[in-house]
Structure formats: C-alpha cells, structure tokens
C-alpha cells in the first residue's frame with residue numbers, strides 16, 4: 001500500500017553514455033555509449049523506489065549524436081501518449097548528452113501537458129570511477145515525481161541542478177558540470193528533495209501552440225556556420241537541398257561575412273527562411289543590428305543557439321507561415 005501511494009514515473013530510455021560501458025573503471029572518456037538496457041539501469045538503482053514507482057521502456061539505444069528527426073518524432077509521440085494516461089504522473093527520458101538540449105527543447109515545444117518531463121544523461125559511463133549517471137537519474141526521477149515540477153516545462157537534471165530544457169546547453173565536454181544556462185538553473189536536487197528558485201517565462205508545453213499529435217514529420221532545416229575566410233560553398237549546397245529554413249550560426253552578434261550576405265539573399269529568394277543565430281555560446285541576437293533584417297526579410301534567433309534554433313524552426317515550419325509569424329515565434333518560445 002505504501003508503494004502504490006508513490007507517484008508513477010515512466011522512464012523512456014534512448015541510449016547515450018548513461019547507458020554506456022567501458023572496459024575498466026579508469027575509462028571515463030573511452031567507452032561505448034548505448035549498451036546497457038533500461039531494465040539493467042533500473043535494477044542497479046533500487047533507491048528509485050524511495051521516490052516513485054518506476055517502469056522502464058526502451059525507445060531506442062543510440063548515442064545522441066546520431067539522433068534524427070525520426071527519433072525525435074517517435075520519442076515525442078510516446079511521451080504524448082503516456083502523459084495522457086491517468087496512471088502516469090511523470091516522465092523521465094534518459095539520453096546521450098551531445099544532443100540532449102535539442103531533445104529537451106523539442107519536447108518542451110510539442111507536448112501538451114503540465115506533468116513533469118525530465119531529460120537526463122551522464123558524462124561518464126556507469127562502469128567508471130565516480131560515475132555520475134546513477135545520481136543524475138535518481139534526481140530526474142525525484143523531480144518527475146514532484147508536484148512542484150508541474151507546469152515548469154521540460155526539465156534537465158545534471159550535476160545536482162534542475163535546468164530548463166529550453167535554456168540549458170552542453171557547455172563543456174569531459175567534465176561532469178557540463179550543462180549550463182546563461183539564465184541560471186531553476187533549482188537544485190539534494191538527497192531527492194527539490195529546491196526551486198525560479199521558473200521559465202517563455203511559452204512551453206500546455207501554453208504551446210504546437211502539438212505533436214497534429215503533425216507527423218518535422219520541417220527540414222540546416223545550419224551553416226560563420227568563421228574567418230568562410231566561402232559560400234556549403235551555403236549554396238545546403239540552399240539546393242530542399243530545406244524550409246537555414247540557420248546561420250554567425251560570428252559575434254550574429255554577424256555575416258560580406259561575401260555571405262548575397263548567398264543568404266539567394267537562399268531567401270528561393271522561399272527558404274533565413275534565421276540569424278550566433279556561434280557565441282551566450283548573449284542574444286538583436287533584430288536589425290549587424291544586418292538589416294527588415295530589408296532582407298530575415299528572422300533573428302533571439303537567445304537560441306544554432307542547434308536550438310533548428311529545433312524551433314523545424315517545429316514551427318510544420319505549419320505554413322511568413323517571416324513575421326516566424327519571428328513572433330522566435331520571440332515567444
């Protein structure tokens with residue numbers, strides 16, 4: 001009876017280092033990701049029963065650098081179906097860290113629920129000394145089981161912190177303090193207790209105009225990078241590939257090299273949306289600063305890095321819209 005009084009949390013496993021295994025305890029960076037099945041992960045962490053009744057489901061078993069739009073759609077459809085069930089109180093997604101921020105933002109945009117959804121990974125495989133996956137997963141389940149987490153959008157628990165899935169990004173590799181947000185964490189988990197300090201203000205989940213139940217495929221979007229001596233070769237190739245939007249990961253304030261400006265104008269002339277982001281990890285891109293966005297009919301990515309801008313454009317452009325409408329969406333989400 002005591003057990004059934006606990007919240008029910010479903011753990012959807014997708015792979016990554018949190019399901020990784022190395023040859024020895026000293027292999028913290030040399031190992032194979034996506035090896036350990038979810039049942040084995042859960043069996044190794046009996047303490048989860050302290051905070052929730054957990055059930056595991058293997059959705060995929062891949063390293064997250066290989067995630068595709070199809071992987072996102074399959075995962076999102078499953079999350080959407082589960083949150084509609086009365087006997088599910090929260091969802092945890094185990095995921096590789098390399099594209100974790102993209103999946104977390106995607107779910108934040110397309111799942112219409114106030115139930116907690118927490119995406120979690122690890123920097124070291126479970127076989128390594130000082131492995132971080134078990135505690136990160138315990139923290140994730142405790143947040144997914146918590147009423148305080150409801151309505152705060154998709155969350156990420158790494159390194160004792162509760163982060164907004166929209167804001168968080170992988171800022172460093174190797175080290176366990178890999179996930180940061182320029183706007184700060186929302187809270188912390190200590191010994192399974194959640195401590196909250198702030199909440200997101202951008203539109204998400206229940207307040208989102210997007211719903212994964214209403215579309216079957218994401219819009220094709222590619223990213224092209226800015227750097228010294230950049231040529232238009234990559235941009236021209238991508239412009240011919242049938243995309244709906246192009247993200248320009250520009251230098252500085254989203255600046256664009258003089259010889260790239262006409263290439264972006266050619267892309268826009270084909271009806272492809274041009275979205276200016278920046279390769280600088282923090283800060284944000286202002287409209288009509290660096291480039292005359294009104295004149296060129298371009299969009300700015302606000303504070304979204306190129307990979308998050310790709311997710312928002314891929315979701316938004318599942319509906320037909322002009323650049324004004326797309327810009328509104330980039331301000332609001």
Ligand SMILES: NC(=O)C[C@H](N)C(=O)O
Pocket residue numbers: 015016017018033062063064065095096097098099121122123124
């Ligand atoms: N730490 C990790 O999870 C990295 C791994 N390459 C992945 O994203 O699947």
